[in-house]
Amino acid sequence: MRQTQFLHMFLVVSLAWLAFLANAEDAYRYFTWTVTYGTISPLGVPQQGILINGQFPGPPIEGVTNDNIVIDVINKLDEPFLLTWNGIQLRKNSWQDGVLGTQCPIPPGTNWTYQFQLKDQIGTFMYFPSIGLQRADGGFGALNIAQRSVIPIPYPTPFGEFTLLVGDWYKSDHKALQQSLDAGKPLPNPDGILINGRPNGFIFTGQGGQTYKFRVSNVGIATSINFRIQGHNITLIEVEGCHTLQEEYESLDVHVGQSVTVLVTLKWSPKDYFVVCSSRFTKPIFNATALLRYEGSNTPASLPLPIGPTYQIHWSMKQARTFRTNSTANAARPNPQGSYHYGTIQVARTLILANTATQINGKLRYAVNGIAYNDPDTPLKLADYFNIPGVFTLNSIQDTPPSGPAALGTSVVGTTLHDFVEIIFQNTEKTMQSWHLDGYSFYAVGYGSGQWTSDKRKTYNLVDAVYRDTVQVYPLSWSAILVSLDNKGMWNLRSAIWSKRYLGQQLYIRVWNSEKSLYTEYDAPPNVLLCGKAKSS
Numbered sequence: 162m163r164q165t166q167f168l169h170m171f172l173v174v175s176l177a178w179l180a181f182l183a184n185a186e187d188a189y190r191y192f193t194w195t196v197t198y199g200t201i202s203p204l205g206v207p208q209q210g211i212l213i214n215g216q217f218p219g220p221p222i223e224g225v226t227n228d229n230i231v232i233d234v235i236n237k238l239d240e241p242f243l244l245t246w247n248g249i250q251l252r253k254n255s256w257q258d259g260v261l262g263t264q265c266p267i268p269p270g271t272n273w274t275y276q277f278q279l280k281d282q283i284g285t286f287m288y289f290p291s292i293g294l295q296r297a298d299g300g301f302g303a304l305n306i307a308q309r310s311v312i313p314i315p316y317p318t319p320f321g322e323f324t325l326l327v328g329d330w331y332k333s334d335h336k337a338l339q340q341s342l343d344a345g346k347p348l349p350n351p352d353g354i355l356i357n358g359r360p361n362g363f364i365f366t367g368q369g370g371q372t373y374k375f376r377v378s379n380v381g382i383a384t385s386i387n388f389r390i391q392g393h394n395i396t397l398i399e400v401e402g403c404h405t406l407q408e409e410y411e412s413l414d415v416h417v418g419q420s421v422t423v424l425v426t427l428k429w430s431p432k433d434y435f436v437v438c439s440s441r442f443t444k445p446i447f448n449a450t451a452l453l454r455y456e457g458s459n460t461p462a463s464l465p466l467p468i469g470p471t472y473q474i475h476w477s478m479k480q481a482r483t484f485r486t487n488s489t490a491n492a493a494r495p496n497p498q499g500s501y502h503y504g505t506i507q508v509a510r511t512l513i514l515a516n517t518a519t520q521i522n523g524k525l526r527y528a529v530n531g532i533a534y535n536d537p538d539t540p541l542k543l544a545d546y547f548n549i550p551g552v553f554t555l556n557s558i559q560d561t562p563p564s565g566p567a568a569l570g571t572s573v574v575g576t577t578l579h580d581f582v583e584i585i586f587q588n589t590e591k592t593m594q595s596w597h598l599d600g601y602s603f604y605a606v607g608y609g610s611g612q613w614t615s616d617k618r619k620t621y622n623l624v625d626a627v628y629r630d631t632v633q634v635y636p637l638s639w640s641a642i643l644v645s646l647d648n649k650g651m652w653n654l655r656s657a658i659w660s661k662r663y664l665g666q667q668l669y670i671r672v673w674n675s676e677k678s679l680y681t682e683y684d685a686p687p688n689v690l691l692c693g694k695a696k697s698s
């Protein structure tokens with residue numbers, strides 16, 4: 162190609178980029194994040210943590226719907242690094258998803274800039290490292306999206322807001338945990354639970370008589386938590402970007418990878434009250450506490466801690482079914498959330514995905530429909546884009562659980578843009594499971610015990626189920642979701658139980674149509690990293 166021609170093409174491509182990626186009226190927020198190891202002692206024992214700009218947990222992103230986020234990530238660890246934006250839909254833009262199936266990792270000692278838009282979203286989300294078990298060392302933080310000023314929210318404007326990053330914590334660092342998993346030992350019980358990096362003592366101060374928003378995310382790697390505040394009921398207002406019917410609860414279960422937003426009114430006399438996050442489905446029960454302090458309080462919080470549910474799986478399942486969409490409320494756009502009648506749409510395909518614990522070549526693995534996922538050296542998205550053969554084959558995983566022994570593989574479900582799909586998560590293990598889909602919200606229509614059968618569809622909520630990005634599956638139970646695959650790209654469907662994802666419980670959904678158009682999917686970003694077989698192409 163002659164140089165002028167090339168220059169011309171380059172200009173056209175760059176202009177197209179500008180036009181599609183950036184919407185002039187939407188604000189830009191720039192961040193430079195340096196990722197390092199540092200010593201932290203959340204449970205009183207010094208250990209290696211992953212810090213962002215010296216902070217543990219990492220700095221929050223406080224955005225507004227449609228903001229453009231530009232984050233230069235400088236990797237000063239001794240190993241490759243990626244951040245993923247849990248719950249951010251990244252429309253047409255799986256390039257920025259920060260998982261090994263969509264991009265090459267940022268090598269140690271280098272930097273890479275993410276650029277994405279918080280398009281049409283509102284609510285409480287989070288980010289965390291996606292590679293190996295790095296997330297067990299930190300590197301996670303809040304990603305909160307407020308509504309644009311022209312959008313009314315379906316509740317009175319709170320007086321203030323607080324963010325709670327809650328999660329299980331291990332005294333071993335991620336490399337030790339990975340080694341132990343590689344050696345075939347399942348992840349042990351955690352050593353504790355943290356709220357904003359501390360097992361106790363974090364203080365939220367508010368004015369008596371006022372109502373506050375609490376954004377609660379489970380940033381842990383294995384453990385469901387129960388959230389409650391002494392003497393105060395909590396009102397659920399939002400689940401992962403979906404405005405809910407505003408029900409009052411004494412406590413809420415938040416499973417790994419999930420976020421909820423609640424309102425709390427400080428309606429008593431000035432005092433300190435315990436905020437409790439306790440582990441669910443573990444023996445013993447671990448508790449983390451923080452304090453809700455009324456301004457002017459001279460009275461310390463008094464024991465005992467408010468009681469939460471104990472093992473009680475059925476309690477949790479029943480509570481999950483009470484989460485419902487407020488159909489008349491708007492989300493990030495002014496049209497009512499209930500105007501999309503998902504319950505009347507014909508299902509094009511049903512996937513039944515059964516997770517199992519298994520042994521492959523004498524090693525512990527966790528499989529989905531008989532395949533424990535293994536990351537190839539070449540990101541799937543790059544293989545697609547550059548037509549590199551031999552990286553993956555479509556439908557290398559079956560739509561229903563096969564019989565026979567499990568194997569390692571690179572599972573990619575091939576789907577067509579705009580397919581409407583039903584996914585049943587069948588948990589054949591005796592432990593909690595939690596499934597997350599990148600790039601999407603889905604309708605969490607049903608939960609049940611035992612084996613799913615087609616007659617369970619009669620129990621689905623086809624009217625006002627919440628749409629969210631992470632659904633829990635109870636031990637030896639199933640959960641069902643419906644999803645409209647309207648976001649082209651290569652999207653990670655993963656267990657949010659991080660040891661299980663590490664040892665194989667993940668796959669990718671390739672949402673595709675043959676039309677190459679920036680209206681349906683962006684091109685590779687100008688700074689795309691090349692690795693594996695894409696390096697030489």
Ligand SMILES: *[C@@H]1O[C@H](CO)[C@@H](O)[C@H](O)[C@H]1NC(C)=O
Binds near residue numbers: 193233235272
């Ligand atoms: C990030 O890397 C680019 C080269 O890829 C370099 O020009 C830039 O200075 C780096 N930025 C920082 C903050 O290190």
Ligand SMILES: *[C@@H]1O[C@H](CO)[C@@H](O)[C@H](O)[C@H]1NC(C)=O
Binds near residue numbers: 315405489
């Ligand atoms: C649902 O949203 C509407 C519209 O914003 C609001 O007026 C109503 O109070 C909400 N209902 C419930 C039960 O949350």
Ligand SMILES: *[C@@H]1O[C@H](CO)[C@@H](O)[C@H](O)[C@H]1NC(C)=O
Binds near residue numbers: 410
């Ligand atoms: C808290 O909410 C529960 C319903 O979940 C209700 O039964 C109880 O009366 C409420 N308590 C207070 C103090 O409002």
Ligand SMILES: *[C@@H]1O[C@H](CO)[C@@H](O)[C@H](O)[C@H]1NC(C)=O
Binds near residue numbers: 439447467468469
């Ligand atoms: C956590 O608190 C509960 C009471 O809510 C108590 O039964 C349990 O023993 C506590 N766990 C630990 C490890 O102290």
